[in-house]
Amino acid sequence: MQCEDVARLLPETVDGSGPIDLAVQSHIEACLRCQAELARYRRMLRALQQLRTRYLEPSPTLLAQTLAALEEVGERQAVRSLLSGRRLAYAGAIGGAAVAAAAATTAVLLARSRRRAAALRLAS
């Protein structure tokens, strides 16, 4: 096992998420250079974890812009839902009117045909 081999493995073994090969472990225990390299990776990971609580300050307008964008989406959804409700109402009204018109036409045609039949009977 050479230092270069260990150096290649350190990035994935440094967080202790997987088992470390015994040969690697023995090499590190005996090699000051690899111990120093491992210590560098550990310091780097520790510092990265600390970065989690280093908050960045957003522009003062970000919150207002985000809430306004949400508001806009909410309004669009409300309008869409209103329109789809109206569309249903329109479709219902048109359907009802068509049925009524068909019924009226049928009644008129029936009445005409009865009048015509009566007139024929009188004539004969």
Added chain:
Amino acid sequence: MATDRTPEMEEEIAALVVAAREGDREAFDELVRRTYVDTYTLAVRLTANEEDARDVVQEAYLRAWKGIGRFRGDAQFTTWLYRITANASYTLVQKRRRRRTEPLETAAEPVELRPEAQPEAAAESAVVMAQLSDAVAQLPPKLRSIVVLKDVYGLSHDDIAQELGISVAAAKVRLHRGRKKLRDILFEEQGRSAHAV
């Protein structure tokens, strides 16, 4: 405002999430107020660009509002939001990459909003942390997103792979490369200056 949250604050957030899932917009707005600094910080770290980060924050909350009904509460709300932010950031970085070729800006210097609440963070000097932030921002976007999500925010490989649309194996390989690259950037810097992580 972002802080290290106490169990009481987590309970309040959980109650707000329940209300928001039932369609309460005011509850969701309150969730935004309580989490947006955290979300913005993650977005800057992922995009290395403040303007892009602002777009990512807005997109993330729009997606979260649309999807809050599907949030089952089996993870923390903040973790769920991190995943949405990661996905929104990935989408935006891909889109931006197709449009421009100039290098990404360097991320802003970190500002401690409540240093008294961060004893561990205060132990490391502001210079070192700024140097680390710069080094992370110098990583190629594909490697940076994995290092930030895994090593800074502690997301699992499974979650990262799912949000970035890659396999778990690819996520592991990129993490390996990202750590190696970050180490090289940091310790090359060390060679040039007295400060190092």
